[in-house]
Amino acid sequence: MALDIQDLYAKLRELREAGKEEEARTLLTRSLSELPEELRAEIMLEMFADALEGEARGMTALREVQQEGLAAAALLEQQERQKKEND
Amino acid sequence: MSMEGPKKPEKKKFIPLEEGLSAMQRRMSEEVQQSEVPASPDDAPAEWKSLIENNPEGDGTIREQKYWRAGDGAVYIEKRRGTPMRVAHGGLVDFQGRSGERTSLYWNNENGSFGETDPLSAEIRAQQANDRQRAQDEADAHERTTGERRRARQQVAAVSEQSAGDASGENIAGGVGPELLDRDTDKAPDTQEQLPAKTARKRKKRRSREGPHTVTRGDALFVKDGNTVRTANAEEIAAHGELLRARENLDSILKAPKKRGVERVEASPVEPMRDTFKDDMYEATGLTHEELKRRLEARYKNTIEPAEALLAQLAARHKKVDSKKESANETSAEQYLRDAARRDDFYIIEHNTAATTGRGEPSQNVYASRAMPGQAFTQEQVDAVERREKGRERGFVKPSAESETSDALDPDKFRPLPLSWLHMHPDAPGRRFTSEEIAAIHRGGESVPKEPDWAIRGRDEFEGLKPKTLREILASEEDQLYFGTLIESLYPGGAELKRKMFENEGLTAEERRIQNFARYEYARRMHQVEFIQSSIVASDIEHAARRDEDFDAVVGLNGSERTAEIFKRQIRHLGMKNRGMLDRLQLTYEELAHLRSTITYRAWDQAVQQLCAKAGTNLADYERVFKTGSKEERMATRRELQGEIREKYGRFRRVVDSVTGASFRKADRMVRKAGMLEELAGAGAVGKVDHALHDLTGMLRYTLVENPEVVRMLEQEAERNEDLSPAMENGPRTFKAAGESHLQNEKALDEKLDAHVRNFKMKDGRSWDRMNADERRESLAPLRSEIAHDEINTGKGWFSRALLSIYRVLFARKEEELINRPVAA
Numbered sequence: 001m002a003l004d005i006q007d008l009y010a011k012l013r014e015l016r017e018a019g020k021e022e023e024a025r026t027l028l029t030r031s032l033s034e035l036p037e038e039l040r041a042e043i044m045l046e047m048f049a050d051a052l053e054g055e056a057r058g059m060t061a062l063r064e065v066q067q068e069g070l071a072a073a074a075l076l077e078q079q080e081r082q083k084k085e086n087d
Numbered sequence: 088m089s090m091e092g093p094k095k096p097e098k099k100k101f102i103p104l105e106e107g108l109s110a111m112q113r114r115m116s117e118e119v120q121q122s123e124v125p126a127s128p129d130d131a132p133a134e135w136k137s138l139i140e141n142n143p144e145g146d147g148t149i150r151e152q153k154y155w156r157a158g159d160g161a162v163y164i165e166k167r168r169g170t171p172m173r174v175a176h177g178g179l180v181d182f183q184g185r186s187g188e189r190t191s192l193y194w195n196n197e198n199g200s201f202g203e204t205d206p207l208s209a210e211i212r213a214q215q216a217n218d219r220q221r222a223q224d225e226a227d228a229h230e231r232t233t234g235e236r237r238r239a240r241q242q243v244a245a246v247s248e249q250s251a252g253d254a255s256g257e258n259i260a261g262g263v264g265p266e267l268l269d270r271d272t273d274k275a276p277d278t279q280e281q282l283p284a285k286t287a288r289k290r291k292k293r294r295s296r297e298g299p300h301t302v303t304r305g306d307a308l309f310v311k312d313g314n315t316v317r318t319a320n321a322e323e324i325a326a327h328g329e330l331l332r333a334r335e336n337l338d339s340i341l342k343a344p345k346k347r348g349v350e351r352v353e354a355s356p357v358e359p360m361r362d363t364f365k366d367d368m369y370e371a372t373g374l375t376h377e378e379l380k381r382r383l384e385a386r387y388k389n390t391i392e393p394a395e396a397l398l399a400q401l402a403a404r405h406k407k408v409d410s411k412k413e414s415a416n417e418t419s420a421e422q423y424l425r426d427a428a429r430r431d432d433f434y435i436i437e438h439n440t441a442a443t444t445g446r447g448e449p450s451q452n453v454y455a456s457r458a459m460p461g462q463a464f465t466q467e468q469v470d471a472v473e474r475r476e477k478g479r480e481r482g483f484v485k486p487s488a489e490s491e492t493s494d495a496l497d498p499d500k501f502r503p504l505p506l507s508w509l510h511m512h513p514d515a516p517g518r519r520f521t522s523e524e525i526a527a528i529h530r531g532g533e534s535v536p537k538e539p540d541w542a543i544r545g546r547d548e549f550e551g552l553k554p555k556t557l558r559e560i561l562a563s564e565e566d567q568l569y570f571g572t573l574i575e576s577l578y579p580g581g582a583e584l585k586r587k588m589f590e591n592e593g594l595t596a597e598e599r600r601i602q603n604f605a606r607y608e609y610a611r612r613m614h615q616v617e618f619i620q621s622s623i624v625a626s627d628i629e630h631a632a633r634r635d636e637d638f639d640a641v642v643g644l645n646g647s648e649r650t651a652e653i654f655k656r657q658i659r660h661l662g663m664k665n666r667g668m669l670d671r672l673q674l675t676y677e678e679l680a681h682l683r684s685t686i687t688y689r690a691w692d693q694a695v696q697q698l699c700a701k702a703g704t705n706l707a708d709y710e711r712v713f714k715t716g717s718k719e720e721r722m723a724t725r726r727e728l729q730g731e732i733r734e735k736y737g738r739f740r741r742v743v744d745s746v747t748g749a750s751f752r753k754a755d756r757m758v759r760k761a762g763m764l765e766e767l768a769g770a771g772a773v774g775k776v777d778h779a780l781h782d783l784t785g786m787l788r789y790t791l792v793e794n795p796e797v798v799r800m801l802e803q804e805a806e807r808n809e810d811l812s813p814a815m816e817n818g819p820r821t822f823k824a825a826g827e828s829h830l831q832n833e834k835a836l837d838e839k840l841d842a843h844v845r846n847f848k849m850k851d852g853r854s855w856d857r858m859n860a861d862e863r864r865e866s867l868a869p870l871r872s873e874i875a876h877d878e879i880n881t882g883k884g885w886f887s888r889a890l891l892s893i894y895r896v897l898f899a900r901k902e903e904e905l906i907n908r909p910v911a912a
Contacts, residue, residue: 009890024886028886029640038657039896041654041656042665042668045672046668046888047638047641048631049671051630051634051638052627055630056678056682057802058802059798060682061801061802065790068743069790071743072743072779073784076742076779079746
């Protein structure tokens with residue numbers, strides 16, 4: 001039986017109003033293959049763009065960790081060297 | 088007509104009372120209408136004058152006239168010699184009989200007769216009682232915290248006094264019915280040691296007063312006066328009951344949880360404004376009329392409206408408007424702004440408090456002023472006014488608060504607000520934003536939606552582009568298709584322009600400008616599309632899928648290679664309809680490219696390898712932890728990795744903080760850092776350095792890889808460990824809030840669509856049923872544009888945007904169905 005978009009939308013709205021995010025997402029994901037190709041691609045691109053943005057945010061966090069870690073390691077090494085020289 | 092006739096020594100002319108009454112009653116029933124009550128004697132209706140002047144029985148000499156206001160109307164009475172009196176509703180008529188006796192009767196329009204009771208007085212009394220009650224209610228609302236308790240105490244004291252006073256009367260009655268007595272205090276007067284200490288103290292204090300007072304014994308009430316005890320009479324019993332009720336009231340208030348703060352906005356969003364300018368601006372500022380006028384004149388000497396007119400408006404009390412929330416989600420402040428936006432005489436000014444900013448809510452403190460167009464209070468001024476208000480509500484005003492507000496309206500101390508806060512159109516002085524625009528500002532925190540500017544020059548995004556000519560576009564079927572899609576989505580009349588363009592119809596000058604703009608926009612979007620098409624690779628899709636399980640499931644249907652192909656094919660068409668998506672993807676890809684090409688990223692591998700070698704750890708740990716063979720393995724790995732990164736991230740941060748002293752860390756951490764550095768310099772430092780290095784490398788080895796799981800967890804940990812609150816993001820913050828907000832907009836659009844079909848009329852008066860398809864389509868263009876341009880709030884995340892996409896499809900279907908309805912003959 002062909003998917004009725006109106007019904008799907010009503011169910012998604014119902015879940016959304018009830019605050020059931022996970023269920024709503026799962027329902028939409030499962031129904032995605034039955035949507036028209038253009039609409040399906042649009043939704044998938046939205047998912048992809050979100051994930052890509054997350055990737056960029058994560059990369060930024062990763063770079064900060066790297067920079068801070070390098071600076072801290074350099075300082076620690078310096079401390080260690082000085083201590084050894086003093087001893 | 089002269090209302091004051093010459094005063095002559097009055098010669099009394101007596102007529103029988105019954106005869107006079109009868110004549111007057113008849114005439115008044117016929118002629119006097121309540122609606123004719125004049126506002127002043129000079130405004131007496133012409134027909135009254137005519138009646139009087141043409142009355143052959145009278146000489147026109149005024150014997151007596153009375154005039155007073157009552158409610159919104161007025162009452163006017165005049166008596167003329169030899170004529171029946173003109174009496175409006177409620178008028179008092181004095182009549183003197185032959186023998187000199189006087190009779191005063193009231194005229195009642197309701198039943199068209201005289202009576203002994205004054206109907207107007209009853210109305211006035213009722214009105215006055217209403218006014219008093221309203222004033223009392225308002226006063227009560229402002230004294231919820233302290234006033235209630237004070238009044239209740241006063242009530243108890245007053246009733247006690249009354250009770251004692253009554254008890255001293257001479258009228259001593261006999262026995263008292265047990266049903267009237269105080270059952271809660273059925274203790275004998277001499278057994279106070281058995282009572283609770285507090286009650287005993289109160290009774291002792293009361294007894295210590297001079298004069299009679301009531302006491303209870305069993306079910307009986309007595310009055311004790313010195314050494315004399317007598318039974319209470321009926322009045323004393325009633326007074327005692329009153330006292331008990333007052334006490335109960337006090338007890339209930341004292342036991343109720345104390346209310347903190349001042350409830351202002353929640354009850355009615357209009358109240359704060361009335362409170363702020365409680366009486367008038369003079370009182371709020373402490374300035375005299377002359378001083379305020381002088382300052383305003385100096386400030387606004389070039390404005391159209393004179394300062395005096397501004398002051399008149401300023402001094403006028405703000406009217407309370409009848410307001411209802413448009414939706415359950417609407418905050419009081421939003422409601423207030425909406426109401427205020429409908430008023431013609433106020434500019435809206437607001438400020439954010441730290442608390443509301445932190446919650447990401449619109450300000451709850453809203454101030455409006457007509458007298459200060461384009462200006463706003465400073466935060467200090469607002470604070471000063473608030474302190475003063477709170478002082479008032481608590482029954483005192485600190486002298487310091489008085490002095491702080493004395494120059495609250497000093498124009499020299501004003502500062503202009505950002506235009507996004509001041510709801511006055513930036514490009515059109517004098518034009519105020521509509522409530523929808525204000526709502527849009529609050530929803531998105533964006534600048535005001537403007538009319539599209541179709542200019543080409545000066546736009547950075549068009550710099551260096553070489554757009555195709557129209558001939559080139561029309562020569563290619565593919566370009567024709569995408570260009571048409573772009574034009575349609577560009578503005579409300581896009582569909583009509585597309586039709587005219589492809590059918591070679593003449594275009595207006597404005598349409599030619601839009602078409603020219605569209606050529607540049609088309610070139611820009613095609614450039615973006617090509618960049619994104621070249622950037623989308625299967626590995627990115629795999630990465631993204633590992634970050635998002637839903638997306639993972641979708642990619643699993645076709646595989647990453649096939650998904651990439653779908654994206655590349657669809658991105659051109661979707662990009663023409665949705666510029667936002669193109670911009671997002673382009674920016675993200677550019678950012679990722681930048682992040683991946685940094686020196687840190689490339690140099691990291693070698694640096695961390697060296698660190699690992701130095702700290703005696705190895706990179707194999709990561710490979711051991713991260714197993715991705717099956718779904719179960721991936722889930723287990725994710726959990727394990729999450730726990731490990733979380734633990735290591737904490738230690739990592741501590742090491743980094745203690746060594747580098749990151750500037751955004753809190754002061755106490757800086758102190759700890761100093762302590763640790765001292766320790767490092769002391770005995771055993773080498774071991775501690777080694778330990779710290781170990782912690783660092785334990786964490787850092789994860790940063791070597793580009794695994795999205797790791798990246799995601801690092802991102803999460805970084806956010807979790809952030810000391811400063813993340814910047815307030817616009818739009819709803821919870822899924823539910825986003826959903827509800829979205830829902831409201833959809834509902835509103837549905838309602839708009841229905842209302843449009845119901846109410847729209849062509850210039851020639853034809854309704855929807857008689858319009859042809861083209862006319863219907865054209866009339867719907869603004870609504871179509873509203874959802875095509877992302878003007879409705881979508882909330883955050885792909886799911887909300889996906890719902891919007893589905894809604895657009897449904898909206899288009901509904902629209903087509905309405906357009907294709909049969910046309911009535």
